[in-house]
Amino acid sequence: MDLVLLPDAATDAERAAVDGVVGTVSEPRRDLLLPAFHAVMDGVGWISRGALSYVCERLHVPPAEAYGVATFYALFSVTPRAPRVAHVCDDVGCAAFGGEDLCAAMEERLGAPGERDDVTWTRSPCLGLCERAPAVFLQRASASPPSEREGNPDATRALESSPHDDEPGGDHAQIAPATADAVVHALDGEDVPGPDPVVSTPQAGAPDLELLSRVGVVDPADLDSYRAAGGYAGLRRALAVGSARVVDEITVASLTGRGGAAFPTGTKWAAVAGSPEPEKYLVCNADESEPGTFKDRVLMEADPFALVEAMTVAGIAVGARTGYLYVRGEYPAAERAIERAVAEARRHGYLGDDVMGSGRVFDIEVRRGAGAYICGEETALMNSLEGRRGEPRAKPPFPTVAGLFGRPTVINNVETLVNVLRIVAEGGPAFASVGSGRSTGTKLFCLSGVVSRPGVYEVPMGTTLRELLELAGGVPADLRAILLGGAAGSFVTPDQLDVPLTLEGTREIGATLGSGVVLCFDSSTDFAAVLRRIAGFFRDESCGQCVPCRVGTVRQEEALARIVRGREIGGRTVELQLLRDVDRVMTDASICGLGQTAASAVRSALALGLIGEETS
Amino acid sequence: MTVVDLGTIRRLVSVTVDDVEHRVPEGATIMDVLDDAGADTPRLCQAPNLTPVNACRVCVVEVEGSRPLVPSCARRVEDGMVVRTDTERVAHSRKMVLELLASANDLSEAGDDVARWQIEYGADPERYGPPGPPAAAGERGNRHAGHHSLPDGETRATVAQPVTVDNDLYVRDYARCILCYKCVEACGTDAQNTFAIAVAGRGFDATISTEFAVPLPDSACVYCGNCIGVCPTGALKSVAEHERREAGTWDPEGETVTSTICSFCGVGCTLELHVQDNTIVNVTSPHDHSVTHGHLCIKGRFGFQHVQNR
Numbered sequence: 001m002d003l004v005l006l007p008d009a010a011t012d013a014e015r016a017a018v019d020g021v022v023g024t025v026s027e028p029r030r031d032l033l034l035p036a037f038h039a040v041m042d043g044v045g046w047i048s049r050g051a052l053s054y055v056c057e058r059l060h061v062p063p064a065e066a067y068g069v070a071t072f073y074a075l076f077s078v079t080p081r082a083p084r085v086a087h088v089c090d091d092v093g094c095a096a097f098g099g100e101d102l103c104a105a106m107e108e109r110l111g112a113p114g115e116r117d118d119v120t121w122t123r124s125p126c127l128g129l130c131e132r133a134p135a136v137f138l139q140r141a142s143a144s145p146p147s148e149r150e151g152n153p154d155a156t157r158a159l160e161s162s163p164h165d166d167e168p169g170g171d172h173a174q175i176a177p178a179t180a181d182a183v184v185h186a187l188d189g190e191d192v193p194g195p196d197p198v199v200s201t202p203q204a205g206a207p208d209l210e211l212l213s214r215v216g217v218v219d220p221a222d223l224d225s226y227r228a229a230g231g232y233a234g235l236r237r238a239l240a241v242g243s244a245r246v247v248d249e250i251t252v253a254s255l256t257g258r259g260g261a262a263f264p265t266g267t268k269w270a271a272v273a274g275s276p277e278p279e280k281y282l283v284c285n286a287d288e289s290e291p292g293t294f295k296d297r298v299l300m301e302a303d304p305f306a307l308v309e310a311m312t313v314a315g316i317a318v319g320a321r322t323g324y325l326y327v328r329g330e331y332p333a334a335e336r337a338i339e340r341a342v343a344e345a346r347r348h349g350y351l352g353d354d355v356m357g358s359g360r361v362f363d364i365e366v367r368r369g370a371g372a373y374i375c376g377e378e379t380a381l382m383n384s385l386e387g388r389r390g391e392p393r394a395k396p397p398f399p400t401v402a403g404l405f406g407r408p409t410v411i412n413n414v415e416t417l418v419n420v421l422r423i424v425a426e427g428g429p430a431f432a433s434v435g436s437g438r439s440t441g442t443k444l445f446c447l448s449g450v451v452s453r454p455g456v457y458e459v460p461m462g463t464t465l466r467e468l469l470e471l472a473g474g475v476p477a478d479l480r481a482i483l484l485g486g487a488a489g490s491f492v493t494p495d496q497l498d499v500p501l502t503l504e505g506t507r508e509i510g511a512t513l514g515s516g517v518v519l520c521f522d523s524s525t526d527f528a529a530v531l532r533r534i535a536g537f538f539r540d541e542s543c544g545q546c547v548p549c550r551v552g553t554v555r556q557e558e559a560l561a562r563i564v565r566g567r568e569i570g571g572r573t574v575e576l577q578l579l580r581d582v583d584r585v586m587t588d589a590s591i592c593g594l595g596q597t598a599a600s601a602v603r604s605a606l607a608l609g610l611i612g613e614e615t616s
Numbered sequence: 617m618t619v620v621d622l623g624t625i626r627r628l629v630s631v632t633v634d635d636v637e638h639r640v641p642e643g644a645t646i647m648d649v650l651d652d653a654g655a656d657t658p659r660l661c662q663a664p665n666l667t668p669v670n671a672c673r674v675c676v677v678e679v680e681g682s683r684p685l686v687p688s689c690a691r692r693v694e695d696g697m698v699v700r701t702d703t704e705r706v707a708h709s710r711k712m713v714l715e716l717l718a719s720a721n722d723l724s725e726a727g728d729d730v731a732r733w734q735i736e737y738g739a740d741p742e743r744y745g746p747p748g749p750p751a752a753a754g755e756r757g758n759r760h761a762g763h764h765s766l767p768d769g770e771t772r773a774t775v776a777q778p779v780t781v782d783n784d785l786y787v788r789d790y791a792r793c794i795l796c797y798k799c800v801e802a803c804g805t806d807a808q809n810t811f812a813i814a815v816a817g818r819g820f821d822a823t824i825s826t827e828f829a830v831p832l833p834d835s836a837c838v839y840c841g842n843c844i845g846v847c848p849t850g851a852l853k854s855v856a857e858h859e860r861r862e863a864g865t866w867d868p869e870g871e872t873v874t875s876t877i878c879s880f881c882g883v884g885c886t887l888e889l890h891v892q893d894n895t896i897v898n899v900t901s902p903h904d905h906s907v908t909h910g911h912l913c914i915k916g917r918f919g920f921q922h923v924q925n926r
Contacts, residue, residue, distance in 0.1 A: 006834065052827065062836065064825065064835065068815050068816045071761060071825075072761055072816075077760070372818070394668075394690055396691075539819065542820070543822075544819040547672050547713045548673055548709070548713060548716070550820055554820045555716065555719070557767060562745075569745055585708065585716070588676070588685045588709050589712075591670070
C-alpha cells in the first residue's frame with residue numbers, strides 16, 4: 001500500500017512529540033497510533049493535518065483511517081483548541097451534587113465551552129470520582145495557546161510549575177471536589193495535589209478487608225512497603241505450584257468478572273491456557289467508565305503493585321508473555337501509579353525475562369484510553385489497543401480464541417485480577433466459601449450520591465443493600481431510589497433494600513450488580529434530568545456501528561425529552577410504546593453490551609414511576 | 617485439459633431452521649441456508665463480494681442458546697444449531713431496524729427490496745416526529761465525539777445534508793448513507809486496498825470521510841468506483857446518474873444491460889453496460905464473476921466516453 005499524505009508539514013514540536021513515542025521504529029506499528037496521538041495532544045494541544053500526516057508516515061497508517069481513529073475519541077481534537085481544557089463532570093453522580101453549579105461558574109469565568117483559545121472547559125461524562133463530587137479532569141498540554149504563538153509556530157512553553165517534571169509532554173490532573181477557583185488556577189498551571197486514597201475508602205485499615213486491605217496502609221510508590229504487607233507471596237506461590245494448578249484454583253473459586261458481565265474467570269483462563277497457539281495475550285481492562293464507578297481507580301491509585309502482581313500471576317498461568325494494561329484516559333493518577341509500579345517491578349525482577357528467577361517471561365505495557373466508554377467493552381478495547389476505532393467485534397470468535405492481534409487473549413477487569421492474589425494465597429475452596437452460588441468472594445461497591453460517607457466499600461457477596469448502606473453511615477433520609485449497577489444497570493427503591501447483593505439476588509428483582517454502582521437519590525431529585533442525562537450518555541457513547549444502538553439511542557433521548565416536557569406525540573401511552581419498541585430492538589439486536597443495556601435504566605425508572613405515573 | 621475446481625471438501629452439518637432440518641456444508645452462514653431454502657431475508661450491509669460486518673442488524677434471527685438475536689449474514693452454522701426466523705422477536709427487530717433507518721435516512725433510492733421490506737415489516741418512521749432541518753454542508757463531519765446538543769424532541773434528528781460534488785466522476789449524497797461500511801471495505805482490503813475513506817466521528821454523528829474531510833481529488837482516491845458499485849442506498853453514484861436524476865430524465869425502466877469484455881488491458885474483466893436513451897449511464901461487473909468479483913478499475917468503470925462520441 002502506498003500512502004498518499006496531505007502536503008501539510010508537521011511542525012518541529014509535532015515531530016518531536018511523535019518521535020518521542022515512535023522512536024526509531026520503522027516497521028508498520030498501527031498499535032502505536034493512540035500513543036502517538038496522545039503525545040501530539042499532550043505536546044501541542046490538538047492534532048493538525050501536518051501532525052496526522054507525520055504520524056501516518058511514521059506508523060504506515062492510511063490517513064483516512066488514522067483520521068477515523070482520531071475523531072472517535074473524545075480526548076482527541078482535530079481542530080485547534082485551547083491547550084488546557086477542564087472537563088467538568090455533569091453526569092448523574094455529579095450533576096445534582098455540584099456539577100451543574102460548577103458548569104455555570106465555569107461558563108461565567110471562561111465563557112462558553114471552546115470560547116477561549118488559551119484555557120477552556122467542556123462538559124464531560126462521569127469521571128469516576130463520584131465519591132468526591134463535583135469532579136474535573138484537566139488536560140494540560142505543554143504548548144502555549146495559539147494567541148501567544150503568532151509568528152513563532154513552534155513555540156512551546158512549559159507550565160510554570162509542572163508537578164511532573166519527568167513528563168515534558170504536558171500533564172493531566174483530577175480535581176475533586178472541585179471549585180471554579182481551583183479549576184481556573186489549575187488551568188493556569190498551578191500544582192494539583194494527588195489523590196488521598198483514604199478519603200475514597202472509609203473502611204481503610206479495617207481488619208477484615210481483602211481487596212482493600214493494603215489501601216491506605218502501604219505506600220503505593222514503594223515496592224518494599226508492598227512486600228512488607230505480604231506482597232508477591234501470591235506470585236511466589238503461583239510459580240511454585242505451576243500454571244495448571246493456578247487455573248484450577250481460579251475455576252474452583254468460581255471467580256466471576258467484576259467489570260459488569262460476571263463471566264466465569266476460570267473458563268476464560270482455561271481456554272487460553274489450553275490453546276496450542278504459541279502467542280497469547282493478557283489484557284487488563286482498566287477502562288473504568290460506567291457512570292458511578294470508581295473502584296478500579298482507587299485500587300490502582302492506592303495499591304498498584306497488587307494489580308501488577310495479579311497480572312503477572314494471570315499472564316504466566318495462561319501462557320502469555322505480554323500483558324497490556326488499558327487504563328482510562330481520564331485517570332492520570334492511576335496511570336502514573338501503575339507506570340511507576342511496573343517500572344519498579346521490572347527493576348527488581350518481578351517482571352521481565354526471568355520473573356522472580358523462575359525463567360518465566362512476562363512484562364506489562366501500559367496504554368492510555370482516550371475518552372470512549374465503549375472501549376470498556378472487551379473487543380472494542382482490543383481494537384483500541386490495535387490502533388483502531390473502538391468498535392466492538394462480532395462474537396464468535398471470542399477473545400479466548402481470537403482476541404488481541406487475533407491471538408487467544410484473556411481479558412479481565414482490575415478488581416477481578418486483584419481477587420486472584422487471594423485465591424492463589426488461600427486456595428479456591430476458601431474463596432468459594434464466601435458468598436453463595438456463582439457469587440463468591442468479596443465485592444467492591446461504589447457508594448455515592450446522598451450517602452453520609454461515600455466511597456469504595458468491600459463486603460462479602462450476599463451482604464444486603466441495607467447492610468451496605470449502614471456501613472456508609474446509614475440508609476439516607478428520604479431515600480427515593482438507588483441506581484444499582486450503573487447507567488447500564490437499573491433503579492431500585494427503598495422497599496428493595498433487603499436484596500442480597502449477589503448475581504442471583506439482584507437478578508431476582510430484575511436488577512444487576514453491574515460494576516458495583518450504588519448511586520443514591522433522595523426525593524428532591526429531578527429524575528427527569530437524571531434520565532435525560534443517562535439517555536444523552538448512551539447517545540454520546542454509542543460507537544455508531546450498528547443501527548439499533550446508533551439510531552435507537554437518539555430516538556430514546558428524543559422521546560424522553562418529549563415526555564418530560566409534556567410534548568408527547570399521540571399521548572403518553574403511545575410514547576411509552578415507542579420507548580419499549582426502541583428498547584427491545586436495542587436489547588435484542590445490538591452488537592454489544594452497550595446497546596443491549598442502553599435502555600435498562602430508563603426502562604426501570606419509567607416502571608417505578610420516577611417520572612410521571614408508574615407504568616409496570 | 618480442463619481443470620475443474622472441486623473446492624475444499626467440506627463436512628456436512630445439520631441445522632434446523634423453523635423446525636425444518638437442513639444439511640449444509642460446514643462454514644456456510646445462516647444466511648446461506650436461508651437463501652438456499654428460498655427465504656426472503658432482508659439485508660443491507662451484506663454483500664456476496666465483501667466480508668460481513670454485521671452492522672445493520674436487519675438480517676437477525678433467533679439461535680437457540682443465544683440471548684441476543686444473531687446476524688444471519690455473519691454467523692456460521694454449527695452442527696445441531698437451531699434457528700428460528702418466524703418469531704415475533706425477529707420480526708420486531710427487523711421492523712425496527714428498517715424503521716430507525718428510514719427515520720434518519722433518505723431510503724428512496726435504496727431499491728425495490730428495501731421498499732418491500734419496509735411495507736412487509738410495517739416500518740413507521742413518521743412516529744418519531746417530523747424530520748429536523750438538514751445540516752449545513754460539512755457540519756456533520758465536524759461534530760466532536762462525545763458531545764451533542766440536548767434535543768427537545770420536537771423534531772427527529774436525521775443525517776440530511778447537501779450532496780457533495782467535488783470531482784467529475786461521482787457524487788456523495790450522505791443524506792442516504794446508512795453507514796453499512798461497504799464502501800470502506802471496497803476501498804480497503806476487500807477490493808481496492810486504497811484506503812481513501814473510512815468511518816470518522818462517533819455514534820449518530822459518524823460519517824464516511826477522507827482525512828479531515830478533504831475533497832476526493834486531494835485524497836488517496838483512485839476513482840475505481842468500487843464504492844459506488846457496492847453502495848446499497850444511492851448515497852454514492854456516478855455524476856452521470858446524479859445529473860439525470862436531478863434533471864428528471866433518469867429512466868431505470870427503459871434501461872438495457874449489455875455484457876461485454878473490457879478492452880483496456882489483458883485481464884479481460886466482464887463489463888455490464890447500463891444504457892438509457894442510447895447512452896451508457898453506468899458500468900458494472902457481476903459480483904459472482906471469477907475475475908472481478910464485481911469490482912473494476914477507473915478505466916473499466918468510467919472509460920466509456922469514446923464509445924459514444926457521435
